[in-house]
Amino acid sequence: MFSSVAVRVLGGLRQCLACGLLAFGIGCPLASPHLAQAEEWQASLYNEGLPTHLVAVDKKRQTFMFFEKKSPLKLKYTYPCTTGQLTGDKQSLNDLRTPEGIYFVEYKIASGLDFKEYGGIAYTLNYPNPVDRLRGKTGHGIWIHSKGFGIEPLATRGCVAIGLKEIDEVGPQLTPGTAVVLAEKMDETAQPRSDTGTAQELRRLMQNWSNAWASRSVKMFDYYDPDAYSKAMTENFVAFRQNKERLFKSLQFIKIFNRKINVLEGPGYWVTWSEQLYTASNLSTEGVRRLYWQRGKDQKFRIVGMEWAPRDLGMRADFQKGQLVAEAPLQQVSDASSEAPQPPRLDMPEAAPEKTAPVAMTVPQPSQDKTAQAATAKPGQGEKLVAANDPLVPKRGSTPPPAEVNWGARPSMEEAARTEAEAAQKNAAAKAAEQAAPQTPAALAASQLPPPASVQAPVQAPATAQVAGQMTAQPVAQAAASTPASAPAPLALTPDVVAGLEKAVKAWNADFASRSMDIASLYDQARFNREAGTPRGYSYNSTMREFERRFAAPWLRLISRKPKFELQGTLAVSHVEQLVVTPNAMEQGVRSFWWNRDDKGDFRIVATQFRPDELGLAADYLDQVSDDVSAMVEKWRKAWEAGRIEEYIEYYADDAIQQGRWGAKNIQKQKEQLWQRVKPTLVQITGLRLVADKQGIRADMNQVYADSSGHTDRGTKTLLLRFDGKNWRIAREDWALLGAPVEPVGTVQ
Known part of the structure; x- marks a missing residue:
């Protein structure tokens, strides 16, 4: 347990940690994070439309709360927690902040996680939600998880973490769809408050919206803010409306049942949601429907975003038995056109739900910043595939990467200053490397983009060394002096060395593209991940297991440009721009290898790094x-x-x-x-x-x-x-x- 005073003190001292990345390439230093752009949000719960259970997080007090509604609302669990390293509402990718707003649990990840950083269990949240996208927020991978070796205040890259015992206790109740309120402040002693009428009004609006939809009425579209909807969703509102109007004419009937409409207030918006059964003349499906509302200039609430989570709720079975109990009877009167039925076409209505399957954790996949921006772009602007003109179509895609990946050696706080000698040596080394093998800015620039599909650890400055989990600055000369006397002399980029490096890179590419575990022979098992001044991350054995996992995919395609080389002490470093395409992912960036030349003259890998970047390889x-x-x-x-x-x-x-x-x-x-x-x-x-x-x-x-x-x-x-x-x-x-x-x-x- 810790006090709020300790939270504030530690929060003031804490500096930005370097980001953890994946094992096929390791590390990218984090640039200065953005300043907080939102006011502190103090959440309130109202006694109208509350769900049966919900999570609330007070970021200021670093407190995690779990409520149950059993007339009245009851605070069942209270735990200390840890949130983002920097205070304020999350605005952008890698800004080290925990978002503020109303979110929902998506699914549980119970395997493939690093125990130290995640405690082996995580529950994903739906950040960014439609209002976040409307406001231009970026980022992804906000989870509720644990920590393998205890928690400390303000220690995540945006997630919410609680203790191991606590995650075991509350975890079974964090079922998909559980509401999560993330706020700067939340006074549990003043909850819930009496409804001022707004929550009740929004519940009525959602019911009326459902009635208009079921009646196939154009009045349904009056409930939307077209401009905001187009910005928040992955479809243009005009296309959405045209598709619905066609369906209204072609379907013989639509029935919609809402089991119970819940409502919560977020920062500048409200969310209503309900278990919902949709049944029409050609389709029946069920799940959870969520609507995001904001007031317009006329002070009327309108829908700015929607979400649909297909789920087996038993509503269809109850409907077939005549036992479905909905929140209120729905209108079945239709104002649809009396035109004669048209022959079936391709523009059919809502898709059937996906077949559910156990969630298997994959190592986080890349989610490049431009891809995240594309999710909010309008059709025709090169964005990712619009998921139809229909909000019921389930999303398909790989597990998004978490907001934090800190596997491997944990870096310390950035040094406030470096010695003049160290800076001079670093500049001289950089100049020599540039003269030896000029690098493109895209290949060498530090990146804040998310990790590729293999876990990496943070890049350390060339003149740093790790001792007992602490990072200590050390001049290059001292680092060289600490190496054994038998260490090989520094390399020179002679033609034979360049030819040997090109051959080694080509061999790695060939083994990777063919998914061959012969790739292991290119790694120096004894020295891998142990060289001072090189990136640190997975051990040799863990890296090989990651190769095996990735090579289990049915296929992959590698596109690789010509490598470039530089020297770093006794090691050679190769940089190559690459694109990797797998069945469910596409990643591109600069892959770097640190090579050691053994007694036989062969080059072996002692460290790796991958920096995602948009390089035009697509x-x-x-x-x-x-x-x-x-x-x-x-x-x-x-x-x-x-x-x-x-x-x-x-x-x-x-x-x-x-x-x-x-x-x-x-x-x-x-x-x-x-x-x-x-x-x-x-x-x-x-x-x-x-x-x-x-x-x-x-x-x-x-x-x-x-x-x-x-x-x-x-x-x-x-x-x-x-x-x-x-x-x-x-x-x-x-x-x-x-x-x-x-x-x-x-x-x-």
Whole structure:
């Protein structure tokens, strides 16, 4: 236990820790973090719409609280906790702050975590939420976790950490969907407060919004702030509305049941959420719906963001038995158009929920800053694939990296100053290295970007050494003096040395690309991770286990540019710009190796580092795969146009999503039924554009479609194409109708 006074004292003394990274390349020094940009938020709970249990964190007092609602609200657990190293609301990636607002537990990670830093268990939160994205906040990987060797105040990079005993006690109750209030201040003795009417109003608004949706009424769109929604979500509001209006005309009915509507106030916004069952003439799905509300200039609340978490809640079974108890009866009156039903098309409604599977922890994957920005960009600006014009489509992707990865040797506080001799030696070494092998700014600049897909430890200054967990400054001359007398003489970048290094880098690339554990022979087992002045991280054995884990993937692709070299004392250092593509991730940056030359003259790796950076390598990747992708799209188009169902369905992944249909079998069934009545006569594609995506390749194109009934339409087709190790297949297909029906023109050759 510790006092709030100790928290403030330690918080004032604490300096920025260098960021921990992943084991295939190790370390990047952290630049000066941003200043806090938000006022202190003091959270309040109201007695209207409270959930059955929730977490609250008082950052100022470093206190973790768990509440249960059993008429009245009861504080069940209170623990000391630790939050971000710097105070204030999180604003940007790597700013070392814990966010403030209303968040929700997503899932539990119970394996693959470093025990020292995480205690072996973590619960992920949904930061950034839609309002965070609306406000331009960046970052990711905010977790509730533990610490293997105790906690101390203000010691994380943005997460919330509690003790081992505490995480074991409260953890089973941190189920997916649990509300988490992260605030600068929270007075549990004054909770809950009487509702001023706002919470009740928002519960009513969510119910009315559900009624308008179920009635297929255009009044549903009056509940939204279009501009804010477009900024906060991964879809444009105009496209969202057009898609919904088409569905309102094509569906025979929609029913929506909210089991209980909860509400909490955040800093400048409110959140309402409910367990929800959606059932329509073609689909039934259930999960948790969340709406984010802000007041407009007219002081009316409007929706600025939405979230949907598919989950088996038993509501569908209760509905089928006639036993579903909803919060209030819903209107079933429809004001939809009385037009005659149209033949089924691709623009179907909400997708069915994903098949749930146990969450297997993967080593955190890269999430480059530009990718994070792309999540808030409008369509057509090069952002990552828009997840359809439908909020019910479940998100697909790898586990996001945590906000902190401090595996390996823990650095101390930055030295306030260095000696003149040390600075002079450092400048001289840098100048000599530059003359020997000039480096590009992108390759050598320090980065605040998140870690790649392997755990790295912080880069240390060349003139530092580690003693019993403490970092101590040491002149280069002293470091050299401390090496054994038999240490080899410094290298020179002679032609034979450069040739040997190029051969060694080429061998590493070949083994990595072929997923061969022969890569182990390139590492100096005795000296790896033990050389003074080099990055520290995983041990040799841990690094090899990480290779085995990564090589277990069905495929990977490596793109590597020509290496560049420099010298550092008795070691040679190689820097190479690389892109690694795996089934669920894409990472690029500068990979560096510190090489020692053994008695036989062979080079062996003694330290590694990876600095993520945007280097334009995705274009090189597209050059390699574009011919195959384009050929696949054309074959798919021809199979579709000819109505050859067996050939057509071969181009879809087993778990593909096609505008409301989940799985290749369901897609095939719908097409068979449709093509028995009307057959496609023309599928015309123009303006094909390919964009690299961490989940595969996104293909956008203009499409004109015609069938045997005389129906024609045109619009934009978007395909997410995923490589399975042998072939490219469609993982997702989205369709946005444009304008009125058109007369088809000549076919595509």
